[in-house]
Amino acid sequence: xxxxxxxxxxxxxxxxxxEDELRVRGFSEVALGYTEEQAISEAKRCLKCKNPKCQxxxxxxxxxxxxxxxxxxxKFIEAYKKIKEKNSLPAVCGRVCPQEEQCEVExxxxxxxxxxxxxxxxxxxxxYALTKEHKKIVCEVSAGKKVAVVGxxxxxxxxxxxxxxxxxxxxxxxxxxxxxxVLMYGIPEFRLPKGIVKEEVEFLKEAGVKIECNVIxxxxxxxxxxxxxxxxxxxxxxxxxxxxxxxxxxxxLNGVYSxxxxxxxxxxxxxxxxxxxxxxxxxxxxxxxxxxxNVAMDAARTARRLGATVHIIYRRSEEEMPARKEExxxxxxxxxxxxxxxxxxxxxxxxxxxxxxxxxxxxxxGEPDESGRRRPQxxxxxxxxxxxxxxxxxxxQGPNPIVTQATPDLATNKWGNIIxxxxxxxxxxxxxxxGGDVVTGAATVIxxxxxxxxxxxxxxxxxxxx
Amino acid sequence: MYKxxxxxxLTDTGVDRVILLDIEAPLxxxxxxxxxxxxxxxxxxxxxxxxxxxxxxxxxxxxxxxxQEVGSTSKQLGRLEAGDHILxxxxxxxxxxxxxEHKHVVCIGGGLGVAPLYPExxxxxxxxxxxxxxxxxRNKDLxxxxxxxxxxxxEFYIATDDGSxxxxxxxxxxxxxxxxxxxxxxxxxxxxxxxxxxxVANLTRKYExxxxxxxxxxxxxxxxxCGACRVTVGGETKFTCIDGPEFDGHLVDFxxxxxxxxxxxxxxxxxxxxxxxGGANGCQ
Numbered sequence: 001x002x003x004x005x006x007x008x009x010x011x012x013x014x015x016x017x018x019e020d021e022l023r024v025r026g027f028s029e030v031a032l033g034y035t036e037e038q039a040i041s042e043a044k045r046c047l048k049c050k051n052p053k054c055q056x057x058x059x060x061x062x063x064x065x066x067x068x069x070x071x072x073x074x075k076f077i078e079a080y081k082k083i084k085e086k087n088s089l090p091a092v093c094g095r096v097c098p099q100e101e102q103c104e105v106e107x108x109x110x111x112x113x114x115x116x117x118x119x120x121x122x123x124x125x126x127x128y129a130l131t132k133e134h135k136k137i138v139c140e141v142s143a144g145k146k147v148a149v150v151g152x153x154x155x156x157x158x159x160x161x162x163x164x165x166x167x168x169x170x171x172x173x174x175x176x177x178x179x180x181x182v183l184m185y186g187i188p189e190f191r192l193p194k195g196i197v198k199e200e201v202e203f204l205k206e207a208g209v210k211i212e213c214n215v216i217x218x219x220x221x222x223x224x225x226x227x228x229x230x231x232x233x234x235x236x237x238x239x240x241x242x243x244x245x246x247x248x249x250x251x252x253l254n255g256v257y258s259x260x261x262x263x264x265x266x267x268x269x270x271x272x273x274x275x276x277x278x279x280x281x282x283x284x285x286x287x288x289x290x291x292x293x294n295v296a297m298d299a300a301r302t303a304r305r306l307g308a309t310v311h312i313i314y315r316r317s318e319e320e321m322p323a324r325k326e327e328x329x330x331x332x333x334x335x336x337x338x339x340x341x342x343x344x345x346x347x348x349x350x351x352x353x354x355x356x357x358x359x360x361x362x363x364x365x366g367e368p369d370e371s372g373r374r375r376p377q378x379x380x381x382x383x384x385x386x387x388x389x390x391x392x393x394x395x396x397q398g399p400n401p402i403v404t405q406a407t408p409d410l411a412t413n414k415w416g417n418i419i420x421x422x423x424x425x426x427x428x429x430x431x432x433x434x435g436g437d438v439v440t441g442a443a444t445v446i447x448x449x450x451x452x453x454x455x456x457x458x459x460x461x462x463x464x465x466x
Numbered sequence: 467m468y469k470x471x472x473x474x475x476l477t478d479t480g481v482d483r484v485i486l487l488d489i490e491a492p493l494x495x496x497x498x499x500x501x502x503x504x505x506x507x508x509x510x511x512x513x514x515x516x517x518x519x520x521x522x523x524x525x526x527x528x529x530x531x532x533x534q535e536v537g538s539t540s541k542q543l544g545r546l547e548a549g550d551h552i553l554x555x556x557x558x559x560x561x562x563x564x565x566x567e568h569k570h571v572v573c574i575g576g577g578l579g580v581a582p583l584y585p586e587x588x589x590x591x592x593x594x595x596x597x598x599x600x601x602x603x604r605n606k607d608l609x610x611x612x613x614x615x616x617x618x619x620x621e622f623y624i625a626t627d628d629g630s631x632x633x634x635x636x637x638x639x640x641x642x643x644x645x646x647x648x649x650x651x652x653x654x655x656x657x658x659x660x661x662x663x664x665x666v667a668n669l670t671r672k673y674e675x676x677x678x679x680x681x682x683x684x685x686x687x688x689x690x691x692c693g694a695c696r697v698t699v700g701g702e703t704k705f706t707c708i709d710g711p712e713f714d715g716h717l718v719d720f721x722x723x724x725x726x727x728x729x730x731x732x733x734x735x736x737x738x739x740x741x742x743x744g745g746a747n748g749c750q
Contacts (some may be wrong), residue, residue, distance in 0.1 A: 175689050177507060177514075177554040185691075214556040216689060220493045241691035245703060252696055252703060252722055254729045261692035269514065269686065275740045278513040278538055279686070280733035353725040400690055401708060 012114040013042040020333050024304050027189040027272060030330055031095070036074070039124040043072035045109055046116050053106035054118060059450035060158075062086045064103060064118055071121055080129035083122060088161030088204075089154065089449060091130060091196045094123025096187060096294075097446045098324045130199050145463050148173060148231040149209075150217040150403065153181020154445040155237030155436025157204065158452030159459075164207040166460050171210040171231070173221075178268065179211050181239055183445070185268040186260070188298050190305070191327075194267075218406035223432060232466070233431045233459045236418060237452055240437035241400035245393055246290065250347030255282055255355040259291070259299045259394035266302050283308050284389020288358055290314075290344050291394035292321035297328065299392045300336045311337040311386065313344055315363055320373050341365070341376060345383065347391060357387045399438045417441055425455025426462070433459055468506075468555040470546050471528050479607045483535045484578065485544045486520070492527030494519075494557045500585040501563030501680070501712055504529065505688040507554040508542050515539050516685045516707070518582030519558060520611075529555075532581035532610065538737040559688045560711045563589075563678070568652040570596045572644065573619070574637045574666055576658020577603055580610045582680055583657045584618075591618035598649075599623070600640045602662065606631035638665050651675050656715060660724045667715035677715035681706045681723060684730070698722050 016032040023030055034042065052065040062083050070079035083090045099119035107115030145168055149160045152174040163170045178184050180197045205211065215221060217238075226234050243258035245251050262281065265271040269279035287303040289296050292314035300310045312331070314321060317340050321328060332338070341363040350356040362382035365374040399417045404410055411419045411428035418427055418434040425433040435451030437443055472488040494504060503518045521530035535544040546552070563586055565571070571590050575583035580601055591597045599619035603609045604627045616622045623640045624632025633640055637658075645651065654677040656666040663679040670677040683695035683706040695706035700717035704710065 175556065176687065177556075185687075214554050215493070216556060216559070219557065219559060220497060241687075241689065243691070243693045245693070245696075247703075252698060252726070254726060258693040261686055261694050264686050264692055270511075274733070275737045277511045278737055280730045280737075282729065282733070353722075402689060405708075 012045065012117045013038040013120075015117075015120055017330075017333075020335075023190070024334050027305060029193050030190050031326075033127055034120055034124040036076075036128075039071055039076070039121060040074055042117050043068045043121055046072065047108055049108055053108065054103040054116075057102045057104075057106040059102065059446045060087050060453055062103075062122075067125065068116065068118070068121060071125055076125045076128045077132065079125040083125065087122075087449070088158050089200050089445075090122050091126035092154070092183060092192060092200060093446050093449070094119050094121075094126055095192050095196075096444075098444060100325055102446070127196075130196070145169060145233075146171065146229075146231045147459060147463075148217075148226045148234045149237065150234060151175075151181060151237040151239055151436075151438075152179035152201070152211065153183065153237060153239050153436065153448065155239070155438075155448040155452035155455075156181065156235065157200065158449035159235045159237060159435065159456045160204055160209045160452075161207070162453050162456030163459065164204060164209050166456070168460075168463075170208070171212060172204075173215045173217050174211065174213045175216045176268065177213050179213060181237075185264040186295065186298070188263065188267055188302050190301065191298065216402060218402040218404075223403070223407050223410075223429070227431070232463055233433065235425070235452070235455050235459060236403055236427070236432065236434040236438060237436045237448065238400050238403050238438045239448075240397040240442040242398040243393070244396045244398060246344065246395060248344060248346050250349055250355070251393070253347055253349040253355045254353050255284070255389060256347060256391045256393065259289070259295045259392050260397065262299050262392045263295070263302060266306070272306060281306070282390060285309065286386075286388050287311070287390045287392065288313050288386055288388045289392040289394055291396075292316075292323055292328075293394065293396070294323045294327055296392075296394035297323045297331050299394050301331055301334055303390065303392065304334050304336055308390070309335075309337070311339050313339045313342050313358070313360060313386075315341065315343040315376050316373065317341055317365060339386070342384075343376065343378065348385075355388055355391050357385050358391055359383055359385050397437075397442050399441070403438075415441065420451075420455075421458070423454070424458030424461070425451065426458055431462065467551040467553060470548050470550045470552070471526075473546065473548050476532065476610055477607050482608060483544060484532065484608070484610060485535065486530060486532050487543065487546065488528040488530050489552065489555055490527050491529045491555050491557075492524075494529050494555065495522040495527045496524045498522035498524075498529065498558045498585075499562035500589045501560060501582070502558035503560050503582070503688070503711060504531065504555060504557035505559060505685065506531075506552055506556070508539065508546075508552045510553065512542070512553070513539050514554070514686055514688070516559070516682065516688055518680070518682070518711070520581040520584055522558075522585075529557075532578065534578050537734050538741060541738075541741075556688070559707060561709070563655075563712055565590065565595075565653065568595050570598065570649070570651055571653045571655065572598045572600065572641065572651050574600045574641065574654065574656040574658070574662075575602070575610075575615070576637060576656075576662040577608060578610065579656075579658030579662070579680070580615065583655065584611050584614055586655060587615060588618045591620075596620050598644065600625065600637045602626070602637035602658065604628065636665065637662060638669050641666065641669060645669075645673055645675075653678070654715075655679075660720050660727070663715060663718075664720040667718070667720070671716050678712050679715040679718060680711045681713065681718070682711070682727075683707075683723065684727060697726075
């Protein structure tokens with residue numbers, strides 16, 4: 001049977017989206033996923049390259065070609081298991097990975113048309129598997145050695161998953177009352193339903209991973225305590241949990257939030273159901289979000305759902321925005337305004353000390369800087385004022401300092417990030433490994449997971465040869 | 467789940483009610499040092515709130531917290547009894563209080579501020595400092611931990627706004643008298659309502675007496691992650707949860723703190739009304 005290869009180059013299967021009007025009235029997931037037919041049809045667009053370049057672009061080296069081939073045959077559970085060999089959180093990654101700059105950017109089909117929708121397929125088979133009975137990964141022979149995983153975000157979950165597969169006795173420590181890290185407190189329900197994170201955490205529990213919430217390593221227990229308790233290795237995946245501010249005049253006015261605070265109040269503490277849930281959040285009629293990364297888009301779209309008109313303020317142009325394209329598109333569809341080339345200057349409050357307006361300066365793009373991005377420069381006399389009731393600052397986060405402050409022997413760089421070997425995750429303390437945002441600074445879910453996996457292998461090697 | 471081991475009503479005037487709870491949290495009790503606080507959440511729908519630790523017993527695993535029933539969470543805490551459980555209790559958080567050698571330390575506690583002050587007084591007394599304590603409140607009924615404070619103080623004074631107990635006036639009235647009597651003071655620790663801490667800091671600034679204050683900022687996580695607790699200290703933004711809660715009282719922007727603490731006043735009323743607790747007389 002001959003295959004019409006041209007069909008592959010036409011376009012990918014579109015993914016159904018929640019209607020715009022419905023979106024801003026609630027927190028339901030926006031991207032609705034493929035049907036079985038769509039998944040098979042999309043999977044058939046794959047050329048099955050001899051040297052699949054897409055796989056090289058994946059931070060956890062998923063066997064993309066094989067899982068797509070299985071999907072094309074309708075063997076969804078097998079496809080899921082194929083992904084799961086390399087990626088412990090496929091339902092999450094299928095939703096939040098920047099595929100357009102990782103796997104899909106390398107896809108040969110993409111040279112002449114749209115690349116194969118690898119992320120959407122990953123999501124489809126994962127969602128399919130979560131709804132069907134399938135055999136869970138259960139370790140049969142216990143290695144008997146105890147390993148502590150600190151932080152239950154993407155890096156910790158990936159590391160714990162790998163260690164559980166290798167039959168270690170794993171305990172994961174989480175400072176918050178729920179496991180999941182940024183997947184729970186940061187990424188909103190409409191982009192990553194919390195039920196999916198919970199399923200992934202359940203999966204780890206079934207594989208024997210113990211989870212201890214409300215324990216802060218560096219405070220409740222130190223790393224020394226963990227070794228004394230019989231843990232033979234420790235993985236630190238404590239994340240980038242220290243929000244940056246801009247140092248603007250008026251930034252400590254009431255109604256000025258870090259994106260972390262705003263999102264944590266709404267996501268983890270469910271402030272959108274206030275006063276039934278008792279954590280309040282202050283959202284007036286006009287919200288501005290400073291920054292244009294994924295976190296900024298999440299904050300803006302969240303504020304929109306809480307009933308405000310929302311503007312993104314970004315000092316470069318749309319081209320330089322670090323957010324995933326899809327997030328920017330969704331934000332636009334939901335009516336969020338974009339003030340690009342606008343540099344925030346100062347925040348002005350009312351007589352009660354609540355934020356009232358933000359003063360910005362219009363910028364233009366000059367010569368490229370070291371990063372290759374054209375450097376914005378101010379246009380003299382271009383100041384303008386935007387009225388705001390709430391201002392969210394989403395300009396990045398630094399590493400959380402609690403573990404490093406409590407562990408003076410743990411080597412850090414000048415920004416406070418833990419120094420860890422790229423190949424093994426090893427830190428300056430024998431038996432202590434680290435990975436994810438606390439090492440690299442704020443990055444992506446999948447990169448943190450990749451680091452968690454590498455550290456799991458490093459720990460396995462260390463404990464095997466110990 | 468964290469068990470309530472003991473409950474005691476410290477004050478109940480009909481208008482003001484202050485309660486003490488011992489919570490079973492052995493890991494927190496073991497690590498507690500003066501200056502630390504905890505974050506707690508009573509149930510699934512509850513808020514995460516910071517509370518200072520009034521005492522901790524590493525042997526029994528009990529951590530003592532004291533709360534005045536003002537908001538929804540503290541009123542709910544007040545309804546708990548021994549044997550009940552709270553869902554989340556995490557700590558100890560913040561920087562432990564750190565004192566270089568001080569011969570004479572004046573410890574000033576206003577209202578509920580006596581709770582976090584008490585472990586500091588005890589620690590200073592036991593490590594050889596000369597401790598003068600000044601406890602202040604609106605009236606006699608609101609004086610907390612009087613005998614406990616007295617036990618670990620070389621000198622002990624009380625001031626009430628209405629003169630119903632001790633000296634009539636403010637804690638600063640007594641502090642001024644101490645300074646006027648030429649008693650050398652190496653360090654002042656002041657914990658209480660912001661106007662009190664501000665007044666103490668303003669007074670000691672004139673005499674260049676180092677003064678530490680402890681802030682009870684709004685917090686969500688308590689681990690440096692959200693920045694809700696930010697405070698300007700010496701012109702720089704600090705996070706109370708990881709940099710504090712104790713700061714140099716001469717450098718804190720108290721007005722900003724006061725304003726930030728009032729951020730959710732209206733929202734708080736909404737919750738109370740929803741729970742049928744509109745007034746100050748507790749809930750039905």
